[in-house]
Amino acid sequence: MTAANTPLLRWLRATGAVFMKDWRSELRTRYAISALVMFVITTISIILFALGGEGASPEVLSGMLWVVIFFAAMSGLARTFVMEEERGTAMMLQLTTAPSAVFAGKLLFNLVLGAGLTVLTVVLYLIFISGFTVKTYSIFLGAITLGSIGLAAASTIIAAIIARANTKGTLYPVLSFPILLPLLMTVISATRLAADGMPFSEALGEFQILISYIVVVVTTSVLLFEYIWKD
Amino acid sequence: MTLRISLGILLTLVIVAAIGFPISASPQHWYEFPLIPGLEEKARLIFFHVPTAWLSVMAFCTSMFYGILYLRRRDPMDDISSSVAAGLGFLFCILATVTGAIWAKFNWGSFWNWDPRETSIFVLLLIYGAYFSLRSAVDVEEKRATLSSVYSIIAAVTVPFFIFIMPRIMTGLHPGAKGDPDGAGPVVEFKMSPNMRVVFFASLIGFTLLFIWMFRLRVRAARLEYFEHAKG
Numbered sequence: 001m002t003a004a005n006t007p008l009l010r011w012l013r014a015t016g017a018v019f020m021k022d023w024r025s026e027l028r029t030r031y032a033i034s035a036l037v038m039f040v041i042t043t044i045s046i047i048l049f050a051l052g053g054e055g056a057s058p059e060v061l062s063g064m065l066w067v068v069i070f071f072a073a074m075s076g077l078a079r080t081f082v083m084e085e086e087r088g089t090a091m092m093l094q095l096t097t098a099p100s101a102v103f104a105g106k107l108l109f110n111l112v113l114g115a116g117l118t119v120l121t122v123v124l125y126l127i128f129i130s131g132f133t134v135k136t137y138s139i140f141l142g143a144i145t146l147g148s149i150g151l152a153a154a155s156t157i158i159a160a161i162i163a164r165a166n167t168k169g170t171l172y173p174v175l176s177f178p179i180l181l182p183l184l185m186t187v188i189s190a191t192r193l194a195a196d197g198m199p200f201s202e203a204l205g206e207f208q209i210l211i212s213y214i215v216v217v218v219t220t221s222v223l224l225f226e227y228i229w230k231d
Numbered sequence: 232m233t234l235r236i237s238l239g240i241l242l243t244l245v246i247v248a249a250i251g252f253p254i255s256a257s258p259q260h261w262y263e264f265p266l267i268p269g270l271e272e273k274a275r276l277i278f279f280h281v282p283t284a285w286l287s288v289m290a291f292c293t294s295m296f297y298g299i300l301y302l303r304r305r306d307p308m309d310d311i312s313s314s315v316a317a318g319l320g321f322l323f324c325i326l327a328t329v330t331g332a333i334w335a336k337f338n339w340g341s342f343w344n345w346d347p348r349e350t351s352i353f354v355l356l357l358i359y360g361a362y363f364s365l366r367s368a369v370d371v372e373e374k375r376a377t378l379s380s381v382y383s384i385i386a387a388v389t390v391p392f393f394i395f396i397m398p399r400i401m402t403g404l405h406p407g408a409k410g411d412p413d414g415a416g417p418v419v420e421f422k423m424s425p426n427m428r429v430v431f432f433a434s435l436i437g438f439t440l441l442f443i444w445m446f447r448l449r450v451r452a453a454r455l456e457y458f459e460h461a462k463g
Contacts, residue, residue: 157385161378165369174364178357179385182392185350213392220388224381227302 018105081163114152135197143190157221249278282438290320298380310376351393
């Protein structure tokens, strides 16, 4: 057996192929990307109008940042699985690719999309919301990195359920919110610490929770995905 | 039958003892509960509130157990058991929330104040609300069973974050939260006198039996409905 044909390499190639397929079809239609960008811009301007020039405390604003990210993610991250059902390509993917490779590819795609979404939101938020200043950048960077990874991880498996349930978008936030709440609460508390200028060591507990949350959610998703995916 | 009768007797005794036994500052007799400063008569809540919460956690574990069994065996009966257990868990979760909120009004001053425990029970309610809306959204029987089992398992793995981890990093009023002088953690060492302990554990056993009885009854009813439906 040559090195190119080991099961692991084949699995990695399949994962990469699923990711590239989604990426290319996304670049052709720009459905999810434009939905996400418009959603973020709309929500941030609503916040600006609602504040109406009045300042809000950094505590409130750091919570609001994650409200924007959560709902933006809910508007775009289900796309990758719903698309397969809409175009009727799910069956083909089931026949040709191992379920774990499909999941890994979709997760990777959502990770990229989620990271882009988070970066865009954070940049716009820092520019336009003047009351929100970050004092400890190390905590803030850790929080947004781990936060967007966890968000993508949990919303990928829920997206798989939603696509199967044929309910499109309506149930997506309802099902995702309880699963994401531990993540959101921890990440909001870490963002607050960053806005308050606490030293990095103060946020270690939060980071431990975030990392264990990501590990737990990804592991269970990988174990359960096969049951959702196969008819 | 024996289960029903013994359950009736046990819970009657528990209710009589928990509500009827006097609370006195210096207990003289075996039936007198000691007075706990700051709690007084409100201490009786523990005999009902904690077993209610215990029953709902037990029901959710049962629901997840049958969910896993369903994914392994694909037997529709397992799905029936799973959804029945989730329904009972949801009912008792509401009861625990309501009893806790009423008690909080008189002891902490407001019905709700986002204490870590209150947050976690709120999330439990949300999870099972989502679980039932997912079930009602899917028409195909096998698909509904699979998707709801998977959802309940994913939800169950995130629950420990609330029950074990959140109370440790957040301060709260509920026993077992950070800042509690007796230490933070999910297992709360109650300062109970021996006679309170007996009533408390009798109540726990009573609620466990209550769950088994209600669960068996409703599974039987749901199965009859299923077969009736299958016949046409």
